[in-house]
Amino acid sequence: MQAEKLVQQNLVAFILKHLFGCVYEHKQMGSKSKLLKVVLLGDGGVGKSSLMNRFVSNKFDTQSFHTIGVEFLNKEISIGSESYTMQIWDTAGQERFKSLRTPFYRGADCCLLTYAVDDVKSFENVSMWKKEFLYYADIDDESTFPFVVIGNKIDVGQRLVSYNTASEWCEKNGHVPYFETSAKDSTNVEVAFTAAVKRLKDLEDKCAEVKPSHGNTVDLNKKKESQSTGCCN
Template identity: 40%
Template sequence: MAFVSEEEKTEDYLFKIVLVGDSAVGKSNLLARFARDEFYPNSKSTIGVEFQTQKMDINGKEIKAQIWDTAGQERFRAVTSAYYRGAVGALLVYDISRRQTFDSIGRWLNELHTHSDMNVVTILVGNKTDLKDAREVPTAEGKALAEAQGLFFMETSALDSSNVAAAFQTVVKEIYNILSRKVMITQEFKNKDAAALGEGKTVVLQGEGNNKEALDEEPKKFGCCSS
């Protein structure tokens, strides 16, 4: 997984996260609720790309999540590879009251994998749980899809704030955990090499491909977490 470069302070990280899904599933309101605790009941789709930066503290480290919203581009099939470039996390959103948006998840997942790293941390989000009387996609069906695809899962409501922060935090925490594991693995390699040098042993440098494979070993598939 390719991570966005560190900020000037070594303890700060910047993670790019993208919001993906059909138009009018509530992506912009999820972002507005998380970043500014706002909700726009009459919000309209706009053309362009918007992003908000939100700070989080994880294990004493300041993490900055730069969250990108397609802002209506998906209606015109104009979401480009540039939108996904550098993303290490994604919220794949559907509207629980509109089955068509759930049926589109496979297409969005394919697009995400085509234009970004296959290991991008992804959570499937069933939004608008406040519309319980109009529900067309059962919770169990969302969970089953997430489990089949190795994604996290959560249902949210941007209107009443249910699980909104938790959905974003789940993604950011998992990205940080993966990064931390990679740093630890790299440090272990350095320590072993240093110890070998200190004991006068010959250090054999493996081929670049082998080292890269060891450091970039794909993490195990994530379990599915529900609200």
């Protein structure tokens, strides 16, 4: 118990130092890029940290260890004429770290649900991870939130979850984009992360299209309505 409390204290100190440091640096640089919070979810051992490190640093560590709590890294990307700073949060998949990771779901702009193609249980748990995220991130309408599903470790010799099985699940659960990756040899890693931002942009564009037009008249007596969460509100 004492050790877990110490881990929590050190984790909070680490996050406060690096989170506010990176936000300050982002502002100091005068960057015009949009800051996006991206959360990686999935069972422990599916390769979330390896995916993040491959995407951000183009490195793969064969001696990587399980994440304790949460970690994050930043990555600058450009899509068309727009620039984005992806703040990628890698969360611990073990149940004992649930109380540490769930507070960081709030404010997320995208979520990458990750499993390993050689681990059936990790695939079966994708539904659980999605439900956990929706609850703690307080998402009212999941159809307006950009999820992406990643099947990692396609470099392994024997896979246990077929491409068709995973893609069918994604189709039945909101037509979620699905990518198969290898953090080890970098296959589709950049494509998958970039797809999350594109998914966000597409949903925002669709929401903007369905917003009702109120014409060109202005009612000066009408009180300003409070804004509610959700891109289509």
